[in-house]
Amino acid sequence: xxxxxxxDSRLGDVLREERSRLIGALVRILDDWDLxxxxxxxxxVAALEHWTTxxxxxxxxxxxxxxxxxxxxDRLRRRARYWERMAQLTAEAREMDGPINTEGPLGAxxxxxxxxxxxxxxxxxxxxxxxxxxxxxxxxxxxxxxxFIVPEATIAQRLVRAKRKIRDARIPYRVPDAAELPAxxxxxxxxxxxxxxxxxxxxxxxxxxxxxxARDAEWLTSLVARxxxxxxxxxxxxxxxxxxxxxxxxxxxxxGSLVLLRDQDRSRWDRxxxxxxxxxxxxxxxxxxxxxxxxxxxxxxxxxxxxxxxxTPWDAIVTQYDALVRIQPTxxxxxxxxxxLAERDGPSAALDALHPLADxxxxxxxxxxxxxxxxxxxxxxxxxxxxxxxxxxxxxNPAERRLIEERLA
Amino acid sequence: xxYVMLIAGDEDVWASRSPEESTALYERIRQWWGEESAxxxxxxxxxLEPSPTATTVRIGIDGSTTVTDGPFIEGKELVGGFGVLDxxxxxxxxxxxxxxxVPGDVLEVRPIVERG
Numbered sequence: 001x002x003x004x005x006x007x008d009s010r011l012g013d014v015l016r017e018e019r020s021r022l023i024g025a026l027v028r029i030l031d032d033w034d035l036x037x038x039x040x041x042x043x044x045v046a047a048l049e050h051w052t053t054x055x056x057x058x059x060x061x062x063x064x065x066x067x068x069x070x071x072x073x074d075r076l077r078r079r080a081r082y083w084e085r086m087a088q089l090t091a092e093a094r095e096m097d098g099p100i101n102t103e104g105p106l107g108a109x110x111x112x113x114x115x116x117x118x119x120x121x122x123x124x125x126x127x128x129x130x131x132x133x134x135x136x137x138x139x140x141x142x143x144x145x146x147x148f149i150v151p152e153a154t155i156a157q158r159l160v161r162a163k164r165k166i167r168d169a170r171i172p173y174r175v176p177d178a179a180e181l182p183a184x185x186x187x188x189x190x191x192x193x194x195x196x197x198x199x200x201x202x203x204x205x206x207x208x209x210x211x212x213x214a215r216d217a218e219w220l221t222s223l224v225a226r227x228x229x230x231x232x233x234x235x236x237x238x239x240x241x242x243x244x245x246x247x248x249x250x251x252x253x254x255x256g257s258l259v260l261l262r263d264q265d266r267s268r269w270d271r272x273x274x275x276x277x278x279x280x281x282x283x284x285x286x287x288x289x290x291x292x293x294x295x296x297x298x299x300x301x302x303x304x305x306x307x308x309x310x311x312t313p314w315d316a317i318v319t320q321y322d323a324l325v326r327i328q329p330t331x332x333x334x335x336x337x338x339x340x341l342a343e344r345d346g347p348s349a350a351l352d353a354l355h356p357l358a359d360x361x362x363x364x365x366x367x368x369x370x371x372x373x374x375x376x377x378x379x380x381x382x383x384x385x386x387x388x389x390x391x392x393x394x395x396x397n398p399a400e401r402r403l404i405e406e407r408l409a
Numbered sequence: 410x411x412y413v414m415l416i417a418g419d420e421d422v423w424a425s426r427s428p429e430e431s432t433a434l435y436e437r438i439r440q441w442w443g444e445e446s447a448x449x450x451x452x453x454x455x456x457l458e459p460s461p462t463a464t465t466v467r468i469g470i471d472g473s474t475t476v477t478d479g480p481f482i483e484g485k486e487l488v489g490g491f492g493v494l495d496x497x498x499x500x501x502x503x504x505x506x507x508x509x510x511v512p513g514d515v516l517e518v519r520p521i522v523e524r525g
Contacts, residue, residue, distance in 0.1 A: 120499075122499055122503070168520055169499050169519075169520050170410050170497075170498045170499050170520065171498070171499045171500075172497075172498035172499060172500050174500075176500075180500075
């Protein structure tokens, strides 16, 4: 006998870790996403019952896998394509005749396959995000909906459509080969980074029940890092997220208002976590020429290690931005480079650097907020005011709005 | 698994190509199509005459028909041909589409409904 509550919490932990592996293996065998999810759910219900009476097994993940597979076989027996699918299952079925195998090898590959399918470029970004959070992250549909502040029915519909497309267009369930891998991995990392930013920046305001998507994204990325330990960009993104999270406590004041990096109380940062992330970053940098996530993480690391805003090595930061601009010459990266330039060479140099970006960044509130601040420092209060008004017009995030309103006051 | 690959492009871009460029491009397409067919990835398909030769027939909700000049899709990118692919999955189909040799063209890949 085991305590029901102990079983409950252990099962929750196991499911978080194993869910995607279970679904991945079942999708491979059954070629049926919905059924795979249902069987994992069934296995979880069975676990609650059995573990409470018989105790928690030594390898709970393997217990769940065996139980779900047995149920899969039962289902297949009732289906037309039984023999065809059964052939794939023979080896596994043999092992299932004996007592539940708690040492069995569980394929890590299944999770990767599942992840690459969830983030397949033939699915739109919203569908990729919903599928990844639901299937790999194990979030309930309602939790995904709350996190993105959209109706639950919308998320449910996205999931149904995505799974239908996977089935009907036959999106393959596989890890891309070496030639496709960089582009496909990039797709996966974009999904994870979007989820992270959604949680970290919380664009749509303060919802009390909001799930911490930033932590979910960090967990998912750490999973990918475990499955693909030699991909520097995965480690780079993980380091980037951890560096942000390590400093999360300093970002908001007691009244909920946003605190700029310049004014943050750096003693509130999680120093050990920063050092861990920097070490992870160093490990990734040894592997190959740095990609955009690694370079962004390196910039954040330089900030995170600086004892104060004034003592920040701006020359190093500008150099790091130069490297990032070379491989990712987007206007937003150039905007950030200009802000570093302002600290090194003064506001006029930065305003000159911003000038060519004006057309492309006109709809971006941070461009105008940055200009406002630089114009103020350059001694042009009227120009600063106009820029800040424009920034305010374009901002919906309440914390960011407050910050701009203070400047205008 | 069979897919239809619709091949669309901007007819103005085609028209702006010099005769030499067009000939060279057609030669590349012919070669590409030959290879994809020989491999069995393309099982059928055709180039279509330009859009001015198209005629659209609309069946009204009440069953009445209207015939109009031109293609039914308005826009710059007009379907200029199609291929029927027979490959194992969407990734293979997308690989074929991505290797289409005409710069500026747009391709749509869709599974064919197979009943039976």
